[in-house]
Amino acid sequence: MVLKIKVKYGRDNKDKGSPTPKTNSRGAVHSKLYRERLKKDPEEWKRFQERENARHRQRRARRSEADKLRDREKSRTRQQRFVERKKAEGEKIQQKVKPLATRSEKMKKAEYNKIKKRESRARMTSQHKRRVKEKDAKRKREKRNAKRKKQNINQTPSLHKTSGFPSITAKRMAASRLWAKLPKEPERFAEIVEEFVKGSRTTPRKKAALRRHGLGINKGKRDLQFQDLITENLKNKLQVLKKKSDTSSRKDRRLLASAHLISKKYHMQSRLANNWINKSRGVSWKCLSIRHIKCGKAKIHIIINIISHSLFQKLRPNTVLLQHKTKLNQCLCEYCTSILLKLQALNRAAVAYKMPTIKIKNKYELIALTMCPKEDNEKYNKPGCIYRECEDCGVSLLKTKVMALEEHHGEEMIQWMKWSDQQYELCGKTKMKKVVITERTTVSNFLQEFVKETESLSKHLFVANWQQDGFTTISKTLPENWTLMVLDFAENYSCLRQLILPNISIHTNMYGNVDM
Incomplete structure (x- = not known):
C-alpha cells in the first residue's frame, strides 16, 4: 500500500522556496498574502483601503444593539485574558496615563457638566425628582447620625477619668457620711456649704474642679452675679406686689415689670460683661458699684459696671443700629x-x-x-x-x-x-x-x-x-440779651410711619430788651 502526501505551497512562497506559515485559518493566510501583494502598487492599495472602509461602515450601520453589547463583552474578556497572561509571564503592562487638564479645560468641563445637569433635571418627572430627594435626604441623615455617633463616642467619658471615686457605690457611701455630719437647719447648712466652696482652705485646683462640675466661682474678690441679682430681686418684688391692689402698688408693679423685661432683653450683654470681667487680668473691682433706687415702696438694686468705650461698642446688640444705618426724612410736605x-x-x-x-x-x-x-x-x-x-x-x-x-x-x-x-x-x-x-x-x-x-x-x-x-x-x-423761640402748636396727631405728611404749624418769634 502506497501513502501519498500532497504538500501545497503559496504562489509567492514558491518563488522564495519557503513553505506556507502554519496557521489555523487558511483564509487568513490567503488574505495576508493578498494584502502584501496589493501594497506593492500604492494606487491599488489605496483603492482597496477605500473599499474596505466603506464595507466596514456599512457593516457597523447594520449592527443591532445586541451585537454591540456582545462585541463589547468579548473585547472586555479578551483584554482581561491578555492582562492575566502578561502578568503570568512577569511583564509589566504600561497603562495609558491621562494627561492633566489645564484650568481652561477644567472650566469648560464644569460648564458642560452644569448644562447637561440642568437639561437632565428638566427632563426628570415628578416621581423621579421625589426619589432623588428621598435618596439625598437619606444620605444626609445617615451622615449626620454617623457624625453624632462619633461625637458621642469621643465625648463619652469613662468613670476613672471624670470621677475621683473607684465606683459609684464608694461615691454614694462618702456622700452619706458627709450628709450625716452636716447640720439640718437650712441657714447653717448654707453657711457650711459656702465655707466649703469659698473658704480659704479651698485650693485653686479644688476651685477649678468645682467649676467643671457647674459650681462657678468668680476669680474676683467679690462674687457679684449681675443678671442673677437684678432678675431675682425684681421677681421677688413682683410676687409681693401682685397680692396688693392699691394704686401705688399697681404703679410700682408696672414699673418693675418693665424693668424685668429690659433685664431679660439685655441678658446677653450682661453675660458677655461677666465673661470679660472673669477673663481680664488685674481687674479692679472698684469699677463696680451698686446703686439703690427707691420708687414708691419698691427698692431696685442696680449694679453699674464702668467699662471702656471700646468694650461698650463690642457689647452693642445686633438689633441696635447706628445712626448712619437709619435714613431720617424730615420736613416732609x-x-x-x-x-x-x-x-x-x-x-x-x-x-x-x-x-x-x-x-x-x-x-x-x-x-x-x-x-x-x-x-x-x-x-x-x-x-x-x-x-x-x-x-x-x-x-x-x-x-x-x-x-x-x-x-x-x-x-x-x-x-x-x-x-x-x-x-x-x-x-x-x-x-x-x-x-x-x-x-x-x-x-x-x-x-x-x-x-x-x-x-x-x-x-x-x-x-x-x-x-x-x-x-x-x-x-x-442774635444780639445780646435776645432770645429766639420756635413754637410748634401740636394737635395730637398720631404718626404711624416716617414718611407720613405732618400737619403742624411752626412760628418763629424773637424777644429782646430794647432800651427806650
Missing part, C-alpha cells in the same frame, strides 16, 4: 413727597424700558433741568426762572427729556404711590386723614400730571430754602 413718589415711578420705568437717559436723581436735579443755569457766585436762580416767567426755560425742557418714553410706551400702564385724603368714621363723626394709595394709569397721563406738578415746584423749593437760610442767619447772629 405734600408737594415734595408727591414729586418724590413720581420720580421713583419714572426711574423704575426708565430701567424697565432700558432708557437710562431719562432718569432723574432727586427733586433738585429736576428743578435744575427746568431752569437756566445760575450766574457766577449766585446762590439762587433768577426770579424770572423761579416764577416761570423766563422764555428760555420752563417745563418744556422736561417734556423734551421724557418725549422718547411717551412716544414709544405712551399707551402702556404705569403704577405709582400717591398720598390722598380718605374719609373715616370716628364716634359718629366723619373725619379726613392722609393715606397712601396706589395709582395706575397710562404713561402719557402720568407724564402730564408729573410735568404739571413740576411747574409749581421751583417756587416752593425757593421759598423753603430762603426761609431756612433766613432762620440760620438769625439764629447765628
Whole structure:
C-alpha cells in the first residue's frame, strides 16, 4: 500500500522556496498574502483601503444593539485574558496615563457638566425628582447620625477619668457620711456649704474642679452675679406686689415689670460683661458699684459696671443700629413727597424700558433741568426762572427729556404711590386723614400730571430754602440779651410711619430788651 502526501505551497512562497506559515485559518493566510501583494502598487492599495472602509461602515450601520453589547463583552474578556497572561509571564503592562487638564479645560468641563445637569433635571418627572430627594435626604441623615455617633463616642467619658471615686457605690457611701455630719437647719447648712466652696482652705485646683462640675466661682474678690441679682430681686418684688391692689402698688408693679423685661432683653450683654470681667487680668473691682433706687415702696438694686468705650461698642446688640444705618426724612410736605413718589415711578420705568437717559436723581436735579443755569457766585436762580416767567426755560425742557418714553410706551400702564385724603368714621363723626394709595394709569397721563406738578415746584423749593437760610442767619447772629423761640402748636396727631405728611404749624418769634 502506497501513502501519498500532497504538500501545497503559496504562489509567492514558491518563488522564495519557503513553505506556507502554519496557521489555523487558511483564509487568513490567503488574505495576508493578498494584502502584501496589493501594497506593492500604492494606487491599488489605496483603492482597496477605500473599499474596505466603506464595507466596514456599512457593516457597523447594520449592527443591532445586541451585537454591540456582545462585541463589547468579548473585547472586555479578551483584554482581561491578555492582562492575566502578561502578568503570568512577569511583564509589566504600561497603562495609558491621562494627561492633566489645564484650568481652561477644567472650566469648560464644569460648564458642560452644569448644562447637561440642568437639561437632565428638566427632563426628570415628578416621581423621579421625589426619589432623588428621598435618596439625598437619606444620605444626609445617615451622615449626620454617623457624625453624632462619633461625637458621642469621643465625648463619652469613662468613670476613672471624670470621677475621683473607684465606683459609684464608694461615691454614694462618702456622700452619706458627709450628709450625716452636716447640720439640718437650712441657714447653717448654707453657711457650711459656702465655707466649703469659698473658704480659704479651698485650693485653686479644688476651685477649678468645682467649676467643671457647674459650681462657678468668680476669680474676683467679690462674687457679684449681675443678671442673677437684678432678675431675682425684681421677681421677688413682683410676687409681693401682685397680692396688693392699691394704686401705688399697681404703679410700682408696672414699673418693675418693665424693668424685668429690659433685664431679660439685655441678658446677653450682661453675660458677655461677666465673661470679660472673669477673663481680664488685674481687674479692679472698684469699677463696680451698686446703686439703690427707691420708687414708691419698691427698692431696685442696680449694679453699674464702668467699662471702656471700646468694650461698650463690642457689647452693642445686633438689633441696635447706628445712626448712619437709619435714613431720617424730615420736613416732609405734600408737594415734595408727591414729586418724590413720581420720580421713583419714572426711574423704575426708565430701567424697565432700558432708557437710562431719562432718569432723574432727586427733586433738585429736576428743578435744575427746568431752569437756566445760575450766574457766577449766585446762590439762587433768577426770579424770572423761579416764577416761570423766563422764555428760555420752563417745563418744556422736561417734556423734551421724557418725549422718547411717551412716544414709544405712551399707551402702556404705569403704577405709582400717591398720598390722598380718605374719609373715616370716628364716634359718629366723619373725619379726613392722609393715606397712601396706589395709582395706575397710562404713561402719557402720568407724564402730564408729573410735568404739571413740576411747574409749581421751583417756587416752593425757593421759598423753603430762603426761609431756612433766613432762620440760620438769625439764629447765628442774635444780639445780646435776645432770645429766639420756635413754637410748634401740636394737635395730637398720631404718626404711624416716617414718611407720613405732618400737619403742624411752626412760628418763629424773637424777644429782646430794647432800651427806650
